[in-house]
Amino acid sequence: MSEGEPRRSIATVCLSGTLEDKLAAAAAAGFDGVEIFENDLVASAHSPAEIGARCRELGLGVDLYQPFRDFEAVPPARLADNLRRAERKFDVMEQLGCDLVLVCSTVSPEAVDDDELAAAQLRELADRAAARGMRVAYEALAWGRFVNTYEHSWRIVRRADHPALGVCLDSFHVLSRGGDPALIRTIPGEKLFFLQLADAPRLDMDVLQWSRHHRLFPGQGSFDLKTFAGNVLEAGYRGPLSLEVFNDVFRQADPGPAAVDAMRSLRLLEDQLGYPVAEPAPALSGYAFTELAADATTARDLTAALAHLGFAHTGDHRSKPVQRWTNGSTHLLVNTNSPAKRTAEGEADPGADRGRAAIGALAVESGDPLRSARRAEAMRSPILARERGPEEAGLAAVAAPDGTDVFFCDSGARDGWRSDFRDTGEPSASRLAITGIDHVSLTQPFDHFDEAALFYRSVLGLEPEEVTEYAAPFGMVRNRGMLDAAGSVRIALNGTLVRRGQWAPAVRDPQHVAFACADVLEAATALRADGAPVLRIPDNYYDDLDARFGLDPELLGQLRAHSVLYDRDARGEFLHVFTELFGDRVFFELVQRIGGYAGYGVANAPVRMAAHRRQRAAS
Ligand SMILES: O=C(O)c1ccc(O)c(O)c1
Ligand SMILES: [Mg+2]
Numbered sequence: 001m002s003e004g005e006p007r008r009s010i011a012t013v014c015l016s017g018t019l020e021d022k023l024a025a026a027a028a029a030g031f032d033g034v035e036i037f038e039n040d041l042v043a044s045a046h047s048p049a050e051i052g053a054r055c056r057e058l059g060l061g062v063d064l065y066q067p068f069r070d071f072e073a074v075p076p077a078r079l080a081d082n083l084r085r086a087e088r089k090f091d092v093m094e095q096l097g098c099d100l101v102l103v104c105s106t107v108s109p110e111a112v113d114d115d116e117l118a119a120a121q122l123r124e125l126a127d128r129a130a131a132r133g134m135r136v137a138y139e140a141l142a143w144g145r146f147v148n149t150y151e152h153s154w155r156i157v158r159r160a161d162h163p164a165l166g167v168c169l170d171s172f173h174v175l176s177r178g179g180d181p182a183l184i185r186t187i188p189g190e191k192l193f194f195l196q197l198a199d200a201p202r203l204d205m206d207v208l209q210w211s212r213h214h215r216l217f218p219g220q221g222s223f224d225l226k227t228f229a230g231n232v233l234e235a236g237y238r239g240p241l242s243l244e245v246f247n248d249v250f251r252q253a254d255p256g257p258a259a260v261d262a263m264r265s266l267r268l269l270e271d272q273l274g275y276p277v278a279e280p281a282p283a284l285s286g287y288a289f290t291e292l293a294a295d296a297t298t299a300r301d302l303t304a305a306l307a308h309l310g311f312a313h314t315g316d317h318r319s320k321p322v323q324r325w326t327n328g329s330t331h332l333l334v335n336t337n338s339p340a341k342r343t344a345e346g347e348a349d350p351g352a353d354r355g356r357a358a359i360g361a362l363a364v365e366s367g368d369p370l371r372s373a374r375r376a377e378a379m380r381s382p383i384l385a386r387e388r389g390p391e392e393a394g395l396a397a398v399a400a401p402d403g404t405d406v407f408f409c410d411s412g413a414r415d416g417w418r419s420d421f422r423d424t425g426e427p428s429a430s431r432l433a434i435t436g437i438d439h440v441s442l443t444q445p446f447d448h449f450d451e452a453a454l455f456y457r458s459v460l461g462l463e464p465e466e467v468t469e470y471a472a473p474f475g476m477v478r479n480r481g482m483l484d485a486a487g488s489v490r491i492a493l494n495g496t497l498v499r500r501g502q503w504a505p506a507v508r509d510p511q512h513v514a515f516a517c518a519d520v521l522e523a524a525t526a527l528r529a530d531g532a533p534v535l536r537i538p539d540n541y542y543d544d545l546d547a548r549f550g551l552d553p554e555l556l557g558q559l560r561a562h563s564v565l566y567d568r569d570a571r572g573e574f575l576h577v578f579t580e581l582f583g584d585r586v587f588f589e590l591v592q593r594i595g596g597y598a599g600y601g602v603a604n605a606p607v608r609m610a611a612h613r614r615q616r617a618a619s
Contacts, residue, residue, distance in 0.1 A: 007063075009061075009243070011242065011245070013037040014258070017255050019046075020044070020046070029256075031259070032060070033240055035102070035196075036062055036064070062093075063242065065098045070107065073121065074121070086101075089101060090134055099135060100136075102168055105148065129164050130164035138153050138157055138166070142207045150167065150179065168195075168196065169232060175223045192239070194240070195239060197225060199221035200215050213246065215246045218243070218269045229273055241266060243262050261454065264379050264455070279371050280375070282372050283484075284460065286489060288409035291332075291335055292334050292586060293335045299357075317333075324418075327430050335360055359440065363417065366408040381458075402442060404442060438516040440514070442492070446498065449478065465480060465482065473613065479602050508585065512587045514589040516593070532579070534577060541604075572598075576592070576601050580615050581612050
């Protein structure tokens with residue numbers, strides 16, 4: 001499908017703050033309309049008419065007023081009361097300038113399991129609504145007492161057979177119960193009155209709790225929203241695509257950026273559905289470079305470690321204190337100009353006295369850097385204005401949610417990023433052959449994990465892998481790999497599962513660059529002989545490896561002697577070795593993938609974290 005752009009709406013319940021805060025954020029992010037959640041209106045000091053006027057000023061339509069609860073299939077006395085209640089809400093809607101009310105399927109203990117009665121009472125409600133130029137959308141809650149599937153809500157709507165009564169589809173209620181969205185196509189488009197979109201992580205828990213705390217914006221979770229929404233559009237629905245996401249983090253987050261995150265999610269979904277919202281993400285072909293920001297002292301430690309890893313200082317930036325370090329065709333920039341950024345805000349920093357180092361920028365090789373930048377802009381990502389000298393390349397760059405800069409490069413171009421550097425004349429060939437950057441691992445602050453995954457997915461076109469979790473010495477950690485279609489750019493996102501307090505004894509928000517290497521054991525042997533700062537791994541780890549894998553004793557002995565870690569999956573094996581920490585949070589890894597091993601050795605991460613803690617305690 002590729003008609004014009006759809007109408008985009010967002011439920012006020014997605015965002016933090018007062019109703020006025022929410023409306024301002026939704027408008028600023030470019031939404032066309034809102035679903036006003038009743039609680040937000042009730043708590044507002046402004047009358048419905050004033051809110052309606054404010055929405056018009058902001059260019060927002062009030063697309064839905066919600067929810068009306070526990071209306072249908074009740075005894076006659078209760079019906080009269082419910083109709084009285086409904087008329088009061090129609091008054092509110094009239095003032096708001098809204099003509100669609102959402103009725104959720106009942107959870108009332110008073111209700112009875114009687115479709116005929118439900119249909120008759122909803123017909124009566126629709127009649128009252130129609131008399132005021134309004135319509136009613138009936139939504140099956142996944143935990144509805146009798147009506148909890150969209151098929152059932154549609155049977156009742158069909159039975160009621162009233163032009164002012166239709167169905168509201170909510171992807172969460174359908175997909176959380178494993179419902180089949182294909183049957184949506186059997187509903188006539190004009191009876192689909194509203195579409196609410198929410199994603200969610202795969203969780204095995206009470207569906208109401210899941211819905212009220214863990215919904216995510218489309219593209220952030222595990223639901224197949226492309227197929228879901230595709231079915232709704234095929235059925236002929238032409239109303240708004242509206243986000244309805246109940247999420248504990250977003251409800252506390254600054255509504256400005258949260259609304260932008262929401263808009264990005266909708267644009268990614270539209271892109272997947274074939275709307276002409278963005279040019280496709282150009283193919284990537286690996287990392288051009290990674291840039292570390294560090295203070296001068298930490299930079300000396302970092303570059304000493306890079307020298308051990310076979311990197312040579314091959315270039316100096318023409319106008320900034322940035323060194324280029326190279327091993328073969330793998331480049332690392334060390335920048336002592338911009339202070340290393342911290343990702344988490346407002347907390348005491350236990351590593352501050354260690355000096356600062358951080359991954360300041362990632363640069364990927366793009367088939368078309370300018371198109372990459374245009375896509376980023378279409379996906380509502382801030383384009384960075386770069387200071388540059390007269391002879392320097394105009395690099396296209398955007399800011400990731402965690403503050404990392406992302407550059408799009410074409411290293412083959414005559415005026416590419418490399419021309420910004422004066423060659424030192426040092427050769428880049430090395431005895432320790434690094435074949436590329438295997439992955440970059442970025443720890444995300446708790447509040448930005450899902451936002452970061454969506455950013456890399458929508459802007460760079462990386463596909464997210466399944467979320468894994470593991471128990472680490474300083475908390476449960478969530479890990480999510482992201483990979484481009486060619487398998488050339490990998491990013492591993494990590495983050496703790498709950499907000500971490502002050503007790504973060506080793507390092508907070510560690511970040512690292514993992515280099516690919518053809519023979520990690522040989523490299524580790526050389527590093528050892530060289531006196532490189534290799535992270536020591538304890539014997540217990542190797543005893544356990546032996547128990548788990550029954551490794552060849554000679555291999556096990558070599559792994560143990562050189563602090564090389566090991567993992568295996570159905571497709572292959574993984575050998576890796578870590579350096580010690582530099583500054584407050586950065587380290588390096590050498591990795592060797594054998595066969596089709598696709599992971600990141602996360603089973604070994606807790607051992608690495610404890611070892612970094614020991615390193616810190618000893619120094
Ligand atoms: O959790 C709820 O109560 C609730 C209310 C309205 C909705 O549209 C919904 O999907 C859930
Ligand atoms: Mg809903």
